[in-house]
Amino acid sequence: MIRNSSIRRTLPALGALLAALALSACGSQPAHPGAAAVVGQDRITVAAVQARVAEFRAQAASLPTGQYQEQAGLVGATVSGMVFGAVVDHALASHELAVSDSEVAQLRAQQVQAWGGEPALEQMLLLKHAVPAPEIDAFYRQQLGLQKLAALNGQQIGTTEGNKTVHQLLAQASDELKVTVNPRYGSWDPQQAVLDSPTEAWLPQSGAAA
Template identity: 80%
Template sequence: MIRSHSLRRSAQLARRRLRRALPAVGVLLAAAVLTGCGGRPVQAGAAAVVGPDRITESAVQARVAEFRAQAARLPSGQYQEQAGLVGATVSGMIFSEVVEHALAEHRLTVSDTEIAQARADQAQAWGGEAGLEQMLLLKHAVPAGEIDTFHREQIGLQKLAALGGQQIGTTEGNKTVHQLLAEAAGELKVTVNPRYGSWDAQQAVLESPSEEWLPQSGAAA
């Protein structure tokens, strides 16, 4: 059931990362926002600063390396890396922090039991754990080690939409989530290291540079 895929340009990757959804329940986040604020310098060695937390360059490189190692084990021809992986990785790591902050602000939690159930449902839908890992890797740039985080975010987004009596994937539900994430990102004062790109305020995505500073692996075999 898994078709050949390739990651597109940075804006497309980041936009897809921000709009990822749980296929089993058919949810879709239409426009989750990550508002960048340039009022403070990015600390040395940081890819981004989100509130009191630093997303380090080493953490980004480790996440990218994990992705590439998993992609390299796919059958030949299923994946060929294109520009945008690093920017999408930074964007996704920031997104996780923003969602977590929004949930905490509204005293919402996602339990390990909820995550395990969502993962089990998705694995069943994709023919087992291996199928789930492959689908999330190719469609959403989620390496195996981040699958639980992915599901935590998706369940969290559903709970944020429910605060307004809405469902994610609907116009009103998406508006509710968009507003709550915008507020959370504003409170956190997200700042991104220019080497990783800059925030597009209108599209709410990370526009990534060429990434020549980080070696590319090319086609995975």
């Protein structure tokens, strides 16, 4: 069982891990026409990216005035997150690891209790991790997956060695998938498993969510 305190440490730990991965990237091959990114044999479509952004903006718009101000980079961060999720899935599958629905449900129930209810949990994940409500289960599935990848070497995510283990596994998975990203979003560095210099001026932007 994963304790609440452990997960609450893991959430910022993931942010630290992703920040550590965010190094300068080399160029990437052009993505297939009509796709925001291509990950292995799978396409992440522009429509899917826009739908995810719309989910986020719709939920953010319901927050009290002044609680959220949209920053530049939301669309690029969304593409990066969707590609990152596919890379994590590939790394797990490569090592015959999986996260069950019951594990996700248990973790979510623990977090609902820890944060004092579903609405509070949804707001926290939206503001701190840019996770809209429909993507919460996927977010926790990824959290548990990262923990399982770290555990392959007997490590824990959030520690120096645990983060190093996960970094190496994700870089390997990213390289195997030969990720390509539409240059309008930026370029994907397989060695760092990160999207570099995303741009998004070609997509419609909303004003501040209030």
